[in-house]
Amino acid sequence: MAISRVNIDIQNERDRASFNSEGLTYIIHGEFATRRRRYIENLVEKDPDFDGPCLYYLSRDEIYEEGIRRQSLFIRKIAEYGLDTEEEKLWMSNAIFGNNSNPMSLHSSMFLPTLVSQASEEQLQRWLPAARKFEIMGTYAQTELGHGTFLRGLETTATYDGKTDEFVLNSPTQTSYKWWPGGLGKTSNYAVVMALMFINGINHGPHPFMVQLRDLRTHEPLPGITCGDIAPKFGFNMIDNGFLRLDHIRVPRDNLLMKNVMVLRDGTYIKAKHDKLAYGGMVFVRATMIERAVYKLLAQAVTIAVRYSCVRRQSQLKPGQPEVKVLDFVTQQMRLLPQISLAYAIKFAGRQMHEMYQTITQDISGGNVDSLPELHGLSSGLKALTSDEMRVAIEECRLCCGGHGYAQYSGLPQIYVQAVAACTYEGENYVMYLQCARYLMKCVDMINKGSPLPPTVSYLSREFPLCLIDQGVQLEPLLNAFKHRAKRLVSKAAQNLTRLRSQGLDQHEAWNQAHPYLVKAAKVHVQQYMLQAFADKISPISDPKIAAVLKNLILLYGAKDIIDNSGDFFEDGFLAPKQFQYVQEKFSALLKEIRPDAVALVDAFDFSDRSLGSEIGSYDGNAYERIVEFAKKSPLNKHEVHPAIRKYLLPRGTASKL
Helix, strand or coil: CCCCCCCHHHHHHHHCCCCCHHHHHHHHHCHHHHHHHHHHHHHHHHCHHHCCCCHHHCCHHHHHHHHHHHHHHHHHHHHHHCCCCHHHHHHHHHHHHCCCCCCCHHHHHHHHHHHHHHCCHHHHHHHHHHHHCCCCCEEEECCECCCCCCHHHCCCEEEEECCCCEEEEECCCHHHCEECCCCCCCCCCEEEEEEEEEECCEEEEEEEEEEECECCCCCCECCCEEEEECCCCCCCCCCCCEEEEECCEEEEHHHECCCCCEECCCCCEECCCCCCHHHHHHHHHHHHHHHHHHHHHHHHHHHHHHHHHHHCECCCCCCCCCCCEHHHCHHHHHHHHHHHHHHHHHHHHHHHHHHHHHHHHHHHHCCCCCCHHHHHHHHHHHHHHHHHHHHHHHHHHHHHCHHHHHCHHHCHHHHHHHHHHCCCCCCCHHHHHHHHHHHHHHHHHHHHCCCCCCHHHHHHHCCCCCCCCCCCCCHHHHHHHHHHHHHHHHHHHHHHHHHHHHCCCCHHHHHHHCHHHHHHHHHHHHHHHHHHHHHHHHCCCCCHHHHHHHHHHHHHHHHHHHHHCHHHHHCCCCCCHHHHHHHHHHHHHHHHHHHHHHHHHHHCCCCCHHHHCCCCCCCCCCHHHHHHHHHHCCHHHHCCCCHHHHHHHCCHHHHHHC
16 A cells, blocks of 8 residues: 655654664664665565465465475576575565575575585585585474474484495384474475484484485485474464474485584594584574564564654543653553563674674684584573563563554564464474573583683683662663672572582482572673673664664663563672662653654664555654555455355345345
8 A cells, every 4th residue: 555645743753763774774674675675675565476365364275385486586586687696685585585494494494504504515516506506395303293402312314324325214113203384384305304323233322314305306205204384373374384204214324414424435424523514503493483483573573663653642641631752651651661672682792692693613623623512502492591581571561552563464463463373483492591501500610620711701710899870870770780690690500509509409319409599680781791792782883862762772771671680680789679669760751852763763673564564653743544445455345245144143034035
């Protein structure tokens, strides 16, 4: 729907902003990248080939078909538009699919990265060119019907047959069916399959194998392959998440991905230099999903909610006065403005995490794997905390939009169902917290032994003798308060483990009993990392107005967390009641300071109307006109009197005369 004018209320919001939102967009995304992405989005917007039906009105089968149609266009248009980089392809995919993950999303997000990180040079030459041209369409098959995050518990087996120089892959039980991989049901013709590798009766643990699933000419499943779609889900219904049963499938020995491990012709097993190198693909996804999925979905939700809250007028602040913008109510500000700060915190922490991943990957390529445990622990905890907080924040954004937030046309239900999936894919969140906590407990052991700590946990060896938060609530004391809390609760978790062991519990049972303390330790460790990463990323900003508004967002994020979790700071006397009062007062003052910049802050995320998919959150602010036009297109409105009414409800005599 094209509307030439901009709603006056939202235009006034932009006019009163204290900073240039375009400048902030360039800081968030980069100036060249922003311009290039907009160019690609504009190509998609103007290309009539991408016109299609409204997905809300389609059946599951029709949604999948539309996804495949768009995917085929995506493959063809890549060459037509001259897109070369993976980043450009991602922008184009986002423009085409919006918040509907495409049927081949795992091809790009898991299959290709796993090949790159796990396949040898010879294997890359054999498979990677075809995979990049989509001649090979792959997925990543790890999770099973009965086993998810616990890799050592996988039941799918790959047994080496030295006589034929092959591995025999088999699904021996009902619960060993591969279950959930995106694109597995009907789309993919190859999969990287994680299976327990047996050689001469010895279990060498889970390893990745390249397995062809379907005939490349007919697309029929190969003999011994049983696969299909797992049925509709809460969301992601454009993707054919699938099941796979392997009935003694034989693959050549060199279908084992051999960049980090090798199996020789005689069955000799040469293990990886580091036991976590095999998890490189999963670490990559966790390191990138924070920016690409978690930040994106939360930023979209808060964009919709803030824009709508500035054009929605309801109730009076003073009797006899006109109705006011919903965002002028402090209750709406205290619910929405912290979600803006959270989105920015996740964005900058995710960027720092990705930069860390790239640096450590280069170190690993040079043979240095010392930083891999740090990366694994941090990426696990950050994935868990950010997706948990995103889930809660998006629901708050929906509630802030009242009844319209419940309607599909708001775009928020679709964003929500995409968001909640992140809490379980790539590792269920509480398992991820515990992986992070395990690393933190090793860091405590390092402190006790006098060993130096890696950078992201170095604060654990520092002293924070007293809280210096004063009436102004400055950034440095706030950062130190978060570090003190994290250090104390990490130490407390370690002490509880020691206490439980001293009571006679073995290591495994003590770990289980200490879960509440360990999860808490992981959460507060990640929170201090996010706050510090946010501060680190804005310190180089030269524009004083942008730097000022971002600093306010950091302070708002920190103040809200102290208010919500005051017990953590009061428990050891680190925070005094007077200081807590200062934090509460600062929180209220920050709401007032940030309020005039709310629309400019969400505009800076730079989502097109097409990518938002929201009638209430469009850039022009004309929510009501768009809602009515959208409703008129409902298939139920094709008939003034629906055939079902004639068939079932009208009296027989009346119906026969019509």
